[in-house]
Amino acid sequence: MKSARYMLIAAALVLVLAAAVAFRSGTKPEEAQSSAPVATRPAPEAGARPTARAEEKPAVLVEQAVAAATEEAEEHGEFTSSLDLLKRKILKKDPQLAQFAYFREHVLMDSANRRDYQKLLSDKAMYERTRDALLHPEGSKDSMESNIKRLVQIDYLREALNYKDNPERAQLLSTLGDIIFQDTFGADMAPEVKRSLAATKMELFEILSEQEPERVKALVESARGTRLEGMLAYFADHNQRRQAKERELSLQAQIQAKQP
Numbered sequence: 001m002k003s004a005r006y007m008l009i010a011a012a013l014v015l016v017l018a019a020a021v022a023f024r025s026g027t028k029p030e031e032a033q034s035s036a037p038v039a040t041r042p043a044p045e046a047g048a049r050p051t052a053r054a055e056e057k058p059a060v061l062v063e064q065a066v067a068a069a070t071e072e073a074e075e076h077g078e079f080t081s082s083l084d085l086l087k088r089k090i091l092k093k094d095p096q097l098a099q100f101a102y103f104r105e106h107v108l109m110d111s112a113n114r115r116d117y118q119k120l121l122s123d124k125a126m127y128e129r130t131r132d133a134l135l136h137p138e139g140s141k142d143s144m145e146s147n148i149k150r151l152v153q154i155d156y157l158r159e160a161l162n163y164k165d166n167p168e169r170a171q172l173l174s175t176l177g178d179i180i181f182q183d184t185f186g187a188d189m190a191p192e193v194k195r196s197l198a199a200t201k202m203e204l205f206e207i208l209s210e211q212e213p214e215r216v217k218a219l220v221e222s223a224r225g226t227r228l229e230g231m232l233a234y235f236a237d238h239n240q241r242r243q244a245k246e247r248e249l250s251l252q253a254q255i256q257a258k259q260p
Contacts (some may be wrong), residue, residue, distance in 0.1 A: 004162055007152040009161075041099070048208050059064070065140040083144075083148070086144060086145055086148060087101075087152075089145070090145060090149045090152070091152075094149075095154070096120065096123075096126055096129075097149075097152055099120060100120060100152070100156050100159075101103050101118070101152065103116075103117040104155070118163060118165075118166075121156075121159055121160040121163045121166060122160070122163065122166050122167050122172075123168075124171050126156070127160075127168070127171060127172060128155075128175070130153050130156060130157060130175070130176050131178055131179055133149075133153060134150065134153055134154075134179050134180055134197075134200050135178075135179055135184045135197075136184060137150070137193050137196060139193075139198060140190055140193070141190055141192065141193065142190065142192035142195070142196050144194050146196070147183055147196065150196065150200060154200065154203055154204065154207075157175070157176060157204065157207070158207050159174070160172050161176070161207060161208070161211060173208075173212060173215065176204055176207075177208075177215065177219060179200065179204055180201050180204055180205050180208070180216075180219055180230070180232070181202065181219050181222065181223065181232075183226065183227055183228055184197070184198065185227070198231065201231070201235070202235050202238075205219075205232070205235040205236075205239065206235075206239055206242070209239050216235075216239075217236075219232060220232045220233060220235075220236050227242070
């Protein structure tokens with residue numbers, strides 16, 4: 001009770017003091033608020049062009065893509081793995097690959113970003129860089145970092161091939177054929193690096209066979225009499241068995257779906 005009474009007395013004193021100050025200054029209390037300066041936006045100069053948000057280019061710049069794809073994490077978050085951190089380290093060294101990774105993770109794009117993504121997927125210079133990187137692996141040993149980068153590069157080529165209206169499709173098909181057919185196995189190449197290179201060729205062989213089966217058959221025929229004859233023959237046989245198994249599983253799924 002005493003504390004409540006003290007609070008009422010203090011409030012009354014504040015009101016009395018406020019009224020006294022207003023009376024001495026000759027300003028009515030209701031006028032004090034209206035006389036305070038109001039912040040206003042400066043009027044535009046005559047002839048000045050308005051800056052609308054619609055004029056801003058919504059397309060993602062390379063720098064923005066790199067920053068997003070390579071965002072550093074000082075500590076492992078709940079959903080951040082060591083592989084995520086390693087991937088960020090790789091993408092930080094390759095801006096265009098980082099841009100590709102950014103677009104892949106953002107499925108819903110506006111027209112400008114979609115246009116930029118398609119431009120990246122039809123970049124002939126990117127094809128050449130990817131081909132050279134896959135045919136001539138860096139380092140004398142295979143590593144987790146080199147394998148992750150290799151898989152991202154293969155994903156890039158896959159997405160470029162899936163781009164139906166790719167204006168550089170002919171160049172892309174030539175690039176895929178070069179990676180599969182060219183023999184870059186060096187005598188001093190470590191066994192694990194050779195296996196990694198062979199795995200790259202095999203995966204691209206399967207990707208290409210889905211859309212261009214006649215082209216992969218021609219590659220197998222062209223390899224006859226070369227060091228890669230046995231390898232490409234194995235790719236073709238394995239690919240046929242894989243496709244047969246997939247058809248079998250698909251048929252089983254259809255039969256099961258029709259059963260009550």
